Amino acid sequence: MNRPSARIATKPVRVEDALRRAGLKRTPQRLEIYRLLAETGDHPDIETIYRNTRRTMTAISLDTVYRTLDLFRELGLVTTVRPRPDRVRFDANTDPHHHFICEACGSISDFEDRTLDDWPVPEAARALGFVRSARVDILGLCPNCVRAKKTAKKQSMRRD
């Protein structure tokens, strides 16, 4: 089920411009990977992006997907989220925004908040190095997981 409120539309994309400016080829693979990423608010991981790309480009390799995402990151076309240290997720929404991360199923939803955008980065953080941007990750349980937990609890109470 889609939750439209959690999806923040990505600005009309200039992937072609970005590639042209960098003097890089606008290969069908690059355009397709970007299109898939820009269309979803799901913050997919590399395996998911690979799987979806293969639906239309059966011959694409995982290595190509890796290198393309790396390139997009260098060009500032995507950002990454790491809900877990071993799991990188990709985000084509490069506008300032924050994340609600479900610790049970790993779903990541975007939200915007002006107060958080204007929040002054603490001196303690500035003292650690040059600050490029700041983002807030809210951790918790998504509505689906809250429901699943309640159901599981009810079932276990019935068993007792």
Ligand SMILES: [Zn+2]
């Ligand atoms: Zn969840």
Ligand SMILES: [Zn+2]
């Ligand atoms: Zn995001």
